[in-house]
Amino acid sequence: MAENRKEINPYEYVEHFFSQTGLLVSMGKKSEKNVMALDWKTLGELWHIPVITVAVAPSRYSFKLLTEGIREFTVNIPSSNISEAIMVAGSSSGRNTDKFQEANLNAIDGKNTKVPTIQDCLLSYECEIVHETKSGNMAPHHLFFGKILKAYASKDIL
Ligand SMILES: Cc1cc2nc3c(=O)[nH]c(=O)nc-3n(C[C@H](O)[C@H](O)[C@H](O)COP(=O)(O)O)c2cc1C
Numbered sequence: 001m002a003e004n005r006k007e008i009n010p011y012e013y014v015e016h017f018f019s020q021t022g023l024l025v026s027m028g029k030k031s032e033k034n035v036m037a038l039d040w041k042t043l044g045e046l047w048h049i050p051v052i053t054v055a056v057a058p059s060r061y062s063f064k065l066l067t068e069g070i071r072e073f074t075v076n077i078p079s080s081n082i083s084e085a086i087m088v089a090g091s092s093s094g095r096n097t098d099k100f101q102e103a104n105l106n107a108i109d110g111k112n113t114k115v116p117t118i119q120d121c122l123l124s125y126e127c128e129i130v131h132e133t134k135s136g137n138m139a140p141h142h143l144f145f146g147k148i149l150k151a152y153a154s155k156d157i158l
Contacts, residue, residue: 003108005124006158010043010050010151016077016122017043021086023076024054025107026062027115028069033107035099035118036062037090040141041075043125043148050148052127055141061094066144071129073146074110076118079154085118112149122157126150 024038040055052075056063066073078085085103092099100107107116110126117124127146135141 003119004156005121005152005154008151008153010125010148012151013123013153013157014043016157017041017075020077020122021090023078023085023089023105023118023121024056024062025074025076025115025118026065026069027072028065031114032065032069032094033100033116034062034065034094035085035089035103035105036060036094037086038075046145047130049130050151051130052125052146052148054144054146055135055139056144057139057141063142065094066129067132067142070114072110072113072115073127073129073144074113074115074117075123075125075127075146076121077123078118079120079122079156082118082120110150117152120154121152122154124152 088103106119113126131145
């Protein structure tokens with residue numbers, strides 16, 4: 001099936017990025033992929049490169065994959081067709097559930113990352129982790145900074 005999306009500049013269409021819950025995909029060394037719901041995210045320029053920063057609590061299975069697995073992630077903003085995936089991704093853990101299967105999500109192989117993006121999303125970003133840090137007193141979350149290698153927008157919002 002032809003992909004209903006186009007490559008974009010990472011800074012385009014960001015109103016959808018900021019206004020909606022995302023789906024964060026990560027992957028272990030054995031190519032086991034996982035998805036979690038993600039509200040705490042930002043996008044901008046750091047160190048002269050386009051960067052997405054995600055805040056992930058150490059208790060998440062996703063945290064283990066981000067720290068011990070492939071040092072990449074993708075952020076995907078779901079279209080209304082797959083919005084129910086947010087509840088699946090945000091209320092169960094990849095430790096004991098294949099959430100791609102559970103939420104009926106289709107993965108699209110990354111062009112620049114091993115970690116896939118998700119079909120039927122308004123926006124998707126392939127990112128390589130370039131830095132990480134504890135978030136300090138604000139929350140126990142850990143911040144992962146991902147250099148944006150590719151960005152896509154659904155043709156429905158172009
Ligand atoms: C709408 C929504 C937004 C969420 N945003 C975040 C977030 O920004 N950071 C985070 O660590 N957890 C967030 N969560 C919680 C995780 O998605 C949830 O704990 C998930 O089950 C973790 O899955 P995992 O164990 O497979 O990584 C959110 C949950 C929901 C429902």
